[in-house]
Amino acid sequence: MARYGMVIDTRKCVGCYACRVSCQMQNELPVEETYIKFHEKETGVFPNVKNEIIPVQCQHCEDAPCVSVCPTKATYTTKEGIVLVDADKCIGCKYCMVACHYGARTQDHNTGVVEKCRFCAELVAEGKQPACVSTCISNARIFGDLDDPNSEVSKTIVKMNAQPLRPDLGKAKIYYVR
Amino acid sequence: MVWGTIIAAYLFLAGLSAGAFLTSSYAARKYPDAKTVRVVGRLISPILMGIGLLLLIVDAEAGLKDPLRFIYLFTNFSSVMTIGTYFISFFMMAAAYIALMELLKKDTNKIVEYVGVVFAVATAIYTGFLIGVIGAVPLWNTAILPILFVVSAFSTGIAGTMLVSAIMDKKVIHHVMSIKKIHLTLLISEVFLIFTMFLITSSTNESAAQSVAMLLSGEYSILFWLGLIVIGLMVPIGIEALEIWNSSKLHQSQAGLEVAASGSHGITATLITESAVLAGGFILRYLLLAAAVPVIFL
Ligand code: SF4
Ligand code: SF4
Numbered sequence: 001m002a003r004y005g006m007v008i009d010t011r012k013c014v015g016c017y018a019c020r021v022s023c024q025m026q027n028e029l030p031v032e033e034t035y036i037k038f039h040e041k042e043t044g045v046f047p048n049v050k051n052e053i054i055p056v057q058c059q060h061c062e063d064a065p066c067v068s069v070c071p072t073k074a075t076y077t078t079k080e081g082i083v084l085v086d087a088d089k090c091i092g093c094k095y096c097m098v099a100c101h102y103g104a105r106t107q108d109h110n111t112g113v114v115e116k117c118r119f120c121a122e123l124v125a126e127g128k129q130p131a132c133v134s135t136c137i138s139n140a141r142i143f144g145d146l147d148d149p150n151s152e153v154s155k156t157i158v159k160m161n162a163q164p165l166r167p168d169l170g171k172a173k174i175y176y177v178r
Numbered sequence: 179m180v181w182g183t184i185i186a187a188y189l190f191l192a193g194l195s196a197g198a199f200l201t202s203s204y205a206a207r208k209y210p211d212a213k214t215v216r217v218v219g220r221l222i223s224p225i226l227m228g229i230g231l232l233l234l235i236v237d238a239e240a241g242l243k244d245p246l247r248f249i250y251l252f253t254n255f256s257s258v259m260t261i262g263t264y265f266i267s268f269f270m271m272a273a274a275y276i277a278l279m280e281l282l283k284k285d286t287n288k289i290v291e292y293v294g295v296v297f298a299v300a301t302a303i304y305t306g307f308l309i310g311v312i313g314a315v316p317l318w319n320t321a322i323l324p325i326l327f328v329v330s331a332f333s334t335g336i337a338g339t340m341l342v343s344a345i346m347d348k349k350v351i352h353h354v355m356s357i358k359k360i361h362l363t364l365l366i367s368e369v370f371l372i373f374t375m376f377l378i379t380s381s382t383n384e385s386a387a388q389s390v391a392m393l394l395s396g397e398y399s400i401l402f403w404l405g406l407i408v409i410g411l412m413v414p415i416g417i418e419a420l421e422i423w424n425s426s427k428l429h430q431s432q433a434g435l436e437v438a439a440s441g442s443h444g445i446t447a448t449l450i451t452e453s454a455v456l457a458g459g460f461i462l463r464y465l466l467l468a469a470a471v472p473v474i475f476l
Contacts, residue, residue, distance in 0.1 A: 095257070
């Protein structure tokens with residue numbers, strides 16, 4: 001069984017938002033609603049500063065807090081480790097939004113349901129790549145099976161020593177090269 | 179704010195309802211003559227919890243549109259919200275039964291009353307744990323928060339019950355002095371718990387320190403100092419202490435005893451104290467939700 005994950009190379013990311021737009025198209029989201037949020041981080045002391053653009057979406061945590069707090073079991077983890085929301089069970093209590101360490105969830109105000117990045121589970125089931133990955137203009141995103149040591153994603157994690165955003169907050173399935 | 183004023187009101191009403199139930203049970207035991215306190219507490223308790231639950235339903239947009247989904251609330255035993263749903267259900271059943279018996283002027287079943295007491299306490303604790311278990315918000319993620327919520331629930335419960343009782347029958351308050359003493363102790367503990375919580379969380383975590391700074395000196399400082407500390411805690415502590423002191427003086431002379439027994443002094447002090455406690459109880463929950471700074475993940 002595959003265990004899906006992703007690498008995002010922030011050094012390659014130019015902040016063009018192409019991933020975000022393709023994600024919105026794939027998920028039929030209105031303009032103001034997004035699953036991918038861009039954060040900026042400045043490090044160093046002038047004039048030696050580094051400005052980093054970090055795209056953040058659901059990190060598909062192992063032992064995800066959103067899954068354990070969801071009172072209705074609307075939020076669940078698939079066998080492939082993808083964290084999904086069952087739109088027919090969600091009551092919109094927003095407990096998961098409060099519990100997510102990464103601010104990765106948004107509420108759809110038409111349905112009241114809380115949603116987030118789903119690793120394009122339906123595309124992946126067809127053997128395709130998530131929309132953000134296939135759209136990325138600089139190949140900053142790599143998606144694949146974390147359990148397969150020969151997958152591109154696993155090899156990149158090892159080669160680039162990619163790390164989750166906050167390993168101390170629990171295991172995530174998106175690794176960052178920074 | 180992901181959870182805003184509506185959830186603050188819900189947490190407040192759940193605590194208040196649980197506290198009112200406990201106040202009425204205590205009064206029923208300790209002061210069989212203070213019927214007003216007992217009846218008021220028993221009646222307002224399920225009503226307030228009901229209003230709280232309605233607010234919760236309104237805030238849960240997806241469930242509001244498709245109410246059958248609320249059944250799923252009973253399904254995830256690893257969620258504090260699910261556990262709370264059970265607590266509230268049992269509490270509501272017991273409280274509604276006892277309110278009904280009171281209305282029908284029938285004797286209540288002792289066992290149901292004990293079940294009610296247990297689940298009232300559980301409900302008050304749950305409101306604290308609901309946000310206390312959230313690791314993503316360090317201000318909430320302390321063991322002190324559930325204790326603070328329980329203390330505040332009991333104190334608002336006493337306040338709500340005494341406020342309505344005083345309006346119904348102004349003599350009654352002077353007959354239940356030990357409730358006043360309990361109330362004073364709770365209010366003083368609350369001040370202590372708030373500052374201990376701030377001290378501990380802000381010294382161990384950057385995000386919590388930011389939250390505490392927002393409350394003590396930032397965006398919410400006026401509401402915190404004036405609303406919560408002065409109006410919600412210091413004013414009631416002052417008046418309550420004075421009342422207790424005066425009443426113990428009254429009971430030393432025959433004339434005083436008569437004044438106390440006839441209940442001929444006014445209820446203004448009680449109205450002010452109890453309203454202030456209620457305002458403080460709501461402000462406490464509102465501020466804790468408003469000042470929730472999430473962990474910094476970058
Ligand atoms: S990043 Fe947030 S939404 Fe995604 S699995 Fe983790 S806790 Fe859940
Ligand atoms: S908002 Fe929906 S998915 Fe999130 S915790 Fe509530 S029921 Fe679960």
